[in-house]
Each structure stands twice: as structure tokens, then as C-alpha cells.
Amino acid sequence: MIPRLQAVLFFILVIASLVMGAVLFHMREKAHDRMLAGQDAAPTQAPQVAAPEQARLSVASDEDNTLRAQAYSLPLPVDPGARAKAILGKLLDLYAAPDALHPVPGGASSVAEVFLLPAHGNAANAAAQKDPGDELAVVNLKGSFAASHPSGLETETLTVLSICDTLHANLPRVAEVRFLVDGQVRESLAGHADLTRTYLTSDAERPDATKP
Amino acid sequence: MARRIVEMLSVLIATSAVFAQAPQAAPVAPAQRFVVVIDAAHGGDDTGGHLSDGSYEKGATLALAVRLRSLLGARGFQVVMTRESDATVNPEQRATIANRASAQACLSLHAAETGSGVHLFASNLTPGAVTRFMPWKTAQAGWMTRSLALTGVLNSALQHAGMTVTLGRTALLGMDSMTCPAVALEVAPERDADKKLTAEPGNPDYQARVAAVLATALLEWRTEQGNVGARQP
Numbered sequence: 001m002i003p004r005l006q007a008v009l010f011f012i013l014v015i016a017s018l019v020m021g022a023v024l025f026h027m028r029e030k031a032h033d034r035m036l037a038g039q040d041a042a043p044t045q046a047p048q049v050a051a052p053e054q055a056r057l058s059v060a061s062d063e064d065n066t067l068r069a070q071a072y073s074l075p076l077p078v079d080p081g082a083r084a085k086a087i088l089g090k091l092l093d094l095y096a097a098p099d100a101l102h103p104v105p106g107g108a109s110s111v112a113e114v115f116l117l118p119a120h121g122n123a124a125n126a127a128a129q130k131d132p133g134d135e136l137a138v139v140n141l142k143g144s145f146a147a148s149h150p151s152g153l154e155t156e157t158l159t160v161l162s163i164c165d166t167l168h169a170n171l172p173r174v175a176e177v178r179f180l181v182d183g184q185v186r187e188s189l190a191g192h193a194d195l196t197r198t199y200l201t202s203d204a205e206r207p208d209a210t211k212p
Numbered sequence: 213m214a215r216r217i218v219e220m221l222s223v224l225i226a227t228s229a230v231f232a233q234a235p236q237a238a239p240v241a242p243a244q245r246f247v248v249v250i251d252a253a254h255g256g257d258d259t260g261g262h263l264s265d266g267s268y269e270k271g272a273t274l275a276l277a278v279r280l281r282s283l284l285g286a287r288g289f290q291v292v293m294t295r296e297s298d299a300t301v302n303p304e305q306r307a308t309i310a311n312r313a314s315a316q317a318c319l320s321l322h323a324a325e326t327g328s329g330v331h332l333f334a335s336n337l338t339p340g341a342v343t344r345f346m347p348w349k350t351a352q353a354g355w356m357t358r359s360l361a362l363t364g365v366l367n368s369a370l371q372h373a374g375m376t377v378t379l380g381r382t383a384l385l386g387m388d389s390m391t392c393p394a395v396a397l398e399v400a401p402e403r404d405a406d407k408k409l410t411a412e413p414g415n416p417d418y419q420a421r422v423a424a425v426l427a428t429a430l431l432e433w434r435t436e437q438g439n440v441g442a443r444q445p
Contacts, residue, residue, distance in 0.1 A: 062327050065378040151261025151269065152324030153398045154331045157382040187385065191260055191269075192322070194383035197349075203336055203381075 050075045057091050058165035060102035060158035067162055069169070080171060084114040084137060087170050088163060092145075095159075102158055103150070110145035112182070114138070114167075119176045134175035136198070137167050143182040149190040156193035168201035175201055246434050247290045249310040249318040249392065252277035256300025264325045264401065265412045270298065272323035272414040276399065279419055280319075283427035289434075303386030310390045311351075317362055317433055318394040319426070320387050323413035329376025330422060331398035332366055334359045335388050336381035351389050358393035362433060366395060369429035373421070376403070397426070 053076045058067040074090055076083050089108030094100060096107035119134035149156065164177045179195045180186070186195045252273040254260030260269025274295070281291045292313040294306045301309075310318045324331070335352045342354035352359065363379065370377045378400075387394050402411040402418055411418035 065327070065331070065380050150324075150326055152326050152400075153322050153333055153382055153384065153396055154324065154378065154380060154400070155326045157333070157380060160383075191254065191258065192382070192384060194385045194388070196385070197383050199383070 050077055052076075055087050055090065056166070056169040057087070057094070058162045058169060059091070059094055060162040062102050062155060062158065065154055065158065067158070067165055080116050081114050084116065084139075084167055084171055084174075085111050087166060088114065088139065091162065091166050102155065102162070104145075104155075104159060105148045106142070106145040110142050111139065112142050113140040115140070116171070116174070133173055135171070135173045136176040136178060137171070137174045138178050138180060139163060139167075140180045140183055146181045146186065146189055151190040151192065153192045156189045156191075159189065160193050160195075160199065164199050164201050164203070177201060245290050246288075247292060247313050247315040247317075248284055248430060249292045249294065249313050249315040249390075250277045250280055250284075251294040251306050251310065251318065251320040251386070253320055253322045255295050255298055258300060260322070261324055263323060263413055264409075265414060267414050269323045269413075272399065272419075273321045274298070275414065275416075276321050276323070276419045276423060279423040280321075280426055283423055284430060287427060287431060289430065304389070306386040307348075307351075307389035310392055310394070313392075315392040317430060318387070318390050318392040320384065320394065320396040322396060322398040324398050324400050325413070327378060327398075327400040328403040328407070329378060329400055330370050331378045331380065331400055332363050332370075333380045333382040333384070333396040333398065334363045335394065336383055337388060346391065348389050351391050352387060352394060355391060355393055359395060362393040363395050365433050365436070366397070366426065366429045369425050369432065370422075373425045375422070375425070 052073040055072050055074050055076065057070050057072060059070050060067055072090060074086060076086055088111045092104065092106055092110050093108045095102050095104040115138040117136045117138065119136040149159065160179070167174045167177060177199045179189075179199075181195070189195055252270075254268075254270035254273060256270075258270065260273070263269060263272060274297075277293060278296075281293060284291050292309065292315065294309045295301045306320075322331075335356060337350055337353040337356055339356035340350075340353035346354055367377050367379060382396065384396050387396055399413040399419070399422055401409050401413060402415075404410050413419075
């Protein structure tokens, strides 16, 4: 004969087990619904910071030592510094491609930052005409880019000139360009092209920029 | 009295003879020396670029410089080298050596694994007037006209020899401080019409051909009007 107290306790435990099972089932269903809802909220397309715009890149070719103007449609930010960085990133992406005519490893991530400042002129080009609205672009490259850049007069010169010409083509107020590597002044890009100098964008765009 | 007159006449005759000979006795100006500075780029700790055959640029430039020095020496040029061994020479020292030499031609020799043929570069400084004290970093500006002329002579000779030549302007530390007609010459791999590699920049035969053409071009440069003793740009 089972005592009455034990029978009551048994039924209470059975009821508690059933209630706990129901609660657990309900919580599992809710968790499943939350997970499905989270998957639905994930973006299916990469976000764009801006509408695509036309950018003109001066793409270098080692074969004939020339710069060729090419137009690309890119999503470009409104901020001029970020815009310049995005455009140069695209240019260096082209150079990092396997079939590039001017192969330079690194790609878009090689441009750490581009700063735009009022141009004050420089002693090396004192004769150059200055407009009050002229800007100096300071291009801060990553050390890994300079370290992996092929060494040579032609290839280094083309990289510098193509960056200068591309900046001026898309930001016409940029009249001068200076280069930093990891935030520091560096003597040369990879042993040849002088990076201590302030480059005039008018030099890069003139017809004899790559020909005497 | 007659004896005194004879003495005076003899003195006059002797004096007139001295004056007559004076123009002939004037010191003849020494033959103008024609100095060429050969700057073998890099050296020592600065290896320069890596060439495709595994060698360094500094070795290829020194080998070419030594070949060219021999050829120029045999043709009567006075040659000044910025380095004759695997030594570290910074750009300021190279320019100092060149400027002290009062040279009529300065060649900065380089080698690269990119491109093809021979690349000739003049400074991209804007031509300017020569002043008594030139800014060190842009001293080459006063010699730009003559540097471009020298580039033209070298280009003609190289093309006449059937070599592929690429011309350009560049900013090169050292060369931009030189007060002489200066050209940077980069020897790239030699390729045939199908772009197939036929000779590396360090190839002795290839270097010998380039050096021979350069020596011929410098002979032409020397004979051009106004080049002898032309320190002025």
C-alpha cells in the first residue's frame, strides 16, 4: 500500500515534469524563430557608400613607358580625402592584377591615407604659377607597398607619375603631391624615384612627362 | 761714338726680335680636357634591385661602368668614377664627386628587370638659369638644356645600333644635384620582337654592346660644337 503523501508527491512531480517539458519546447521554438528572423535581416548585397561615378585613372605601362587615361565607374565618397584614397585604391588594384602592364603588388590597401592641404608652393618649383585655391595632396603609402615595389627607374617613376596625374584628373585643385611611407618621409620609393620632393601635377600631365 | 751707335742698334734689333717672337712664345693653351663622370648606381649596403638572374643591380652597374671606363680611356677621355668597388656612396657624395670633376657629361648607370632595352632619363626639373650659388637639390635645373641634348645624342646612337630605347624624365637623388649635362641610363633585359628574353642586364656581351655604343655617342658629344670645355649650360 503506497502512502497517500507519496502518491500526491509523485503526481506533483509528474505534473512539474510535463510543465517543464512544455516550457522547454516553447523556448526552443522561440529561439528557432529568432534565429530565422536574424538570417532574414542579413544583407544580401554589399552596402554602397555612394552612387557610382566616373573616375579617370592614368594607368602606367612598362612596355612603352606611357600613361594611358582610362575611365572607371566607382562608388566614391563625398569627402575629398576619402575620394582620393578610393580612386588611388582602384589604380593600385589595377597594378596588382595578374595581367597588369605595370605590375606592382599591394592593391588598394597600400594607400593608408590621403590628406588634402592648402598648397604653399616650394623652393624647387618656385617659378610655377600658384592659384590661391591650389591644394597639396599628401599620399601616405604603407611600408609593405614600398618594400614590395619593383626596383627600377622606369617602374618607380611611372608609379609616382600615375598617382600624381590620377589625383589631378579627379581633383583638379590638387596642384602638388607629396609622398609619405608609414607616415614618414622616405628617400626613395624602391631605391630610385625621389620621394623627398614635392611633385607638381602639371609636370605629370604635360606631354613630355614620360618623354624628354 | 760709332761704337756706341752700333751697340744701340744691336740692342734695338735684339729687342725688336724679342717682340717679333713674343706671339710665338706665348704659352699655348693646354688641350681642353674632356671629363666624363660615370656613376655606377648603388653599391655596398645599397644592393639596388634584384635582377632576374639572381644578381643585384649594384653588380651589374659596376661591371658596365668598368667596361665603359676602359673604352672611354682608350679614346682619350678623362674618366671619373663615383665608385670603383662594392662601396656605399650616398647621393650627395656622388653629386659632389661629379661637381668637383667639372665634367662635360655625367652618366648615372642603373639596371632593372622590368621593361626592355635601354631606358634613358633626364631630370624632370624645369630648366632654369645658372647662378653663382645653386640650390643643392635642384642644381641640375641650370644644365637641363644640355642634359636633354646629351639624351638626344645617346638615344640616336642606341637606336642606330638597333637597340630598343625608352625615354623619360625622372626625379633622381644625386643626379638632380649635378652641375653637368647628366643622364640616367637604365639597362633593362634585351628582348626580341616577340618580347622573348634574349639577354639579362648583367650579360657580359649585352653590356659590352651597350658600352661600345655609349662610347661612340660620347665621342660624338665631344665633337659637337661648343661642347669642349663647356662648363656653361
